[in-house]
Amino acid sequence: MTGPSLARPEGLVRGYLPVVVAIALLAAVPLVVGDSRYLVSVATLMVVLVCYGIGFNVVFGGTGQLLLSIGALAAVAAYTSALLGGELGWPLAVTLPVGVLGAAAGGAALSWVSVRRRLDTIFFGVVTLTASLVVHNLLLGRRELTGGETGLLVEGGSGTALRDPVTGYYVLLGLLAVGLAGHRAIQRSALGWAFRAIRDDAEAAELAGVDVARTKVTAAALGSGLVGAAGALYAHVDGFISPTTFAFATVDVRVIVVVVLGGLGTLLGPLVGAVAVSVLDELLRPLGQLRLAAYGAILLALFLGLPRGVVPTWATAWWRLRPRTPRGAHPDPAPSEAPDRSA
Amino acid sequence: MMAILLDGVVLGLQLAVLGVGISLVFGLSGVLDLAYGAKIVAAAVVGSELLAADVVPWMALATVVVVAAGLSLAVDRTVLAPVHRRVGEARVVLSLLVTLAVAFVLDGIVVSTRPLAALTLVVGGAPVEVLGVTMRRGSLLAAGVALAALVVAFVLLQGTRLGRAIRCVIQDVEGAQLCGIEPGRVRTVVVLLSGVLAGLVAITQGLAASVGTADGFDLTILAVVVAVVGGLGRVGGAAIAGVILGVVHALATATLGASGTWVVLLLAAVVTILVRPEGVVGPGGWRLWRHRAPGSAPSGEMVP
Numbered sequence: 001m002t003g004p005s006l007a008r009p010e011g012l013v014r015g016y017l018p019v020v021v022a023i024a025l026l027a028a029v030p031l032v033v034g035d036s037r038y039l040v041s042v043a044t045l046m047v048v049l050v051c052y053g054i055g056f057n058v059v060f061g062g063t064g065q066l067l068l069s070i071g072a073l074a075a076v077a078a079y080t081s082a083l084l085g086g087e088l089g090w091p092l093a094v095t096l097p098v099g100v101l102g103a104a105a106g107g108a109a110l111s112w113v114s115v116r117r118r119l120d121t122i123f124f125g126v127v128t129l130t131a132s133l134v135v136h137n138l139l140l141g142r143r144e145l146t147g148g149e150t151g152l153l154v155e156g157g158s159g160t161a162l163r164d165p166v167t168g169y170y171v172l173l174g175l176l177a178v179g180l181a182g183h184r185a186i187q188r189s190a191l192g193w194a195f196r197a198i199r200d201d202a203e204a205a206e207l208a209g210v211d212v213a214r215t216k217v218t219a220a221a222l223g224s225g226l227v228g229a230a231g232a233l234y235a236h237v238d239g240f241i242s243p244t245t246f247a248f249a250t251v252d253v254r255v256i257v258v259v260v261l262g263g264l265g266t267l268l269g270p271l272v273g274a275v276a277v278s279v280l281d282e283l284l285r286p287l288g289q290l291r292l293a294a295y296g297a298i299l300l301a302l303f304l305g306l307p308r309g310v311v312p313t314w315a316t317a318w319w320r321l322r323p324r325t326p327r328g329a330h331p332d333p334a335p336s337e338a339p340d341r342s343a
Numbered sequence: 344m345m346a347i348l349l350d351g352v353v354l355g356l357q358l359a360v361l362g363v364g365i366s367l368v369f370g371l372s373g374v375l376d377l378a379y380g381a382k383i384v385a386a387a388v389v390g391s392e393l394l395a396a397d398v399v400p401w402m403a404l405a406t407v408v409v410v411a412a413g414l415s416l417a418v419d420r421t422v423l424a425p426v427h428r429r430v431g432e433a434r435v436v437l438s439l440l441v442t443l444a445v446a447f448v449l450d451g452i453v454v455s456t457r458p459l460a461a462l463t464l465v466v467g468g469a470p471v472e473v474l475g476v477t478m479r480r481g482s483l484l485a486a487g488v489a490l491a492a493l494v495v496a497f498v499l500l501q502g503t504r505l506g507r508a509i510r511c512v513i514q515d516v517e518g519a520q521l522c523g524i525e526p527g528r529v530r531t532v533v534v535l536l537s538g539v540l541a542g543l544v545a546i547t548q549g550l551a552a553s554v555g556t557a558d559g560f561d562l563t564i565l566a567v568v569v570a571v572v573g574g575l576g577r578v579g580g581a582a583i584a585g586v587i588l589g590v591v592h593a594l595a596t597a598t599l600g601a602s603g604t605w606v607v608l609l610l611a612a613v614v615t616i617l618v619r620p621e622g623v624v625g626p627g628g629w630r631l632w633r634h635r636a637p638g639s640a641p642s643g644e645m646v647p
Contacts, residue, residue: 117617134613253443256443292447295444295451299443
């Protein structure tokens with residue numbers, strides 16, 4: 001199962017070109033919508049969503065671990081960073097890395113336990129889902145510390161440039177650039193090969209010398225770290241967090257939509273998905289509560305009609321339209337289980 | 344103390360029905376129905392509308408059950424059909440995603456059209472003294488309905504030809520087919536049964552407390568927790584786990600408060616999966632879904 005990028009030797013420039021183009025396009029967004037605080041905040045949320053999406057994509061798309069704790073891991077990082085800053089007065093430069101490490105450790109721990117206990121997908125999903133609900137209820141319950149459902153004002157970013165909406169957007173865009181480039185680097189590295197081997201057949205990968213357990217835990221740590229970084233940075237940019245900001249229904253559900261819509265395991269999938277979902281969100285706003293139903297219907301159509309996601313489907317169409325190369329370097333369009341992971 | 348215990352048993356019997364309903368379908372087909380709570384809420388809302396329109400109560404309640412069962416079958420026949428065509432992990436993952444989407448559709452429709460609807464069934468009459476504790480008649484009736492539903496479900500599964508056919512398909516689809524059992528029909532029966540149980544949960548919850556439009560997600564999570572603690576796919580385990588968790592719920596609510604109770608229940612599920620994924624109730628009772636018990640079998644081999 002090799003995508004076109006693996007069949008062709010690919011230069012550094014070509015490998016990272018999609019990342020550069022994507023970031024350049026997103027960097028132009030504030031120039032277009034700059035006047036509207038509202039649209040900038042929508043764009044910021046979108047960038048955060050892409051970061052979550054990349055994290056989920058590395059863990060689920062990369063190694064098949066159905067990590068349903070995206071919101072919870074982001075919350076761990078955000079609350080850790082906010083509380084260390086607020087209660088102990090630690091500076092941002094310390095609290096942010098601590099929060100990110102906390103999220104990465106949390107994700108890695110979930111993965112490690114599951115690998116050790118050889119949990120299959122359904123159990124891993126249930127464990128991570130329950131873990132995220134535990135975090136949610138702890139945030140609600142430890143009112144004296146977290147403010148409960150009223151939320152928490154995050155002081156760490158106040159008085160700094162982070163509070164300027166456009167600057168905040170660019171800071172998160174910077175994180176997104178790191179995330180995208182990092183994902184590309186993983187795809188091009190031995191780790192990326194290990195991912196593909198595990199996704200195809202974990203047992204065969206183990207026999208071929210891939211340390212499956214270690215690869216899975218690494219993927220979970222990297223993905224969760226990115227999720228945590230996005231959550232913590234967003235907390236400081238926005239200045240306010242509450243359990244709802246990171247609730248399962250607000251974060252995880254959207255992340256799944258974004259990644260599945262864009263294309264599981266693909267580089268640009270989360271980005272395409274997040275742009276589509278954010279635009280859709282604004283278009284469906286007049287529907288009010290019925291929006292949820294519309295979401296569900298779109299999801300259903302997607303899961304059943306376009307299970308590989310937009311990016312691989314486009315990529316297949318593109319490779320079909322191109323004149324065939326003698327080596328037959330186009331991806332096999334038939335099996336839906338084998339999306340083109342390089343697009 | 345006795346009051347807490349009795350409250351726990353009343354809740355526990357309802358949780359047992361909830362867990363059996365979701366576990367039954369998972370056991371048969373590997374589909375973990377994340378729309379289970381949404382179906383309960385949808386049926387409950389239909390019931391509350393009928394009662395508000397002065398329909399005779401027993402007809403309204405019968406409609407609740409019929410709606411839940413019909414909804415179950417409709418979802419299974421339409422959007423879950425492609426899921427059933429898949430095998431193994433792919434089916435499990437796709438079923439999670441698809442049923443989650445179904446839950447959104449149902450929740451979204453219910454919340455947007457009837458935001459304030461709630462099924463509350465008031466039973467008249469003075470409270471009754473049970474073991475020295477005054478209990479509301481509604482709670483007792485809820486417990487009675489739940490218990491009856493469980494008994495009927497178990498008699499159906501254990502004591503009838505149909506039940507044997509169901510268990511046969513679960514053990515070996517091809518073997519069942521050779522014996523003249525049609526797996527498609529068995530699935531229909533199981534899905535309908537699970538839907539009927541969902542309707543009954545709506546009624547018992549309406550009797551004991553009330554079912555509002557926002558309760559779908561919580562009901563689903565409770566169902567999953569009960570099913571997991573009982574051993575996913577093990578119907579007997581789910582029933583026992585439901586009662587145990589009901590008592591735990593009552594004790595935790597009395598001491599820890601709402602969010603603390605959730606933490607305890609959720610941790611029960613996590614600990615079960617990590618320590619004893621086949622369920623807390625032990626090796627007795629038949630297992631519906633022959634999944635590999637994590638950690639207990641060499642990879643690639645099925646546990647007999």
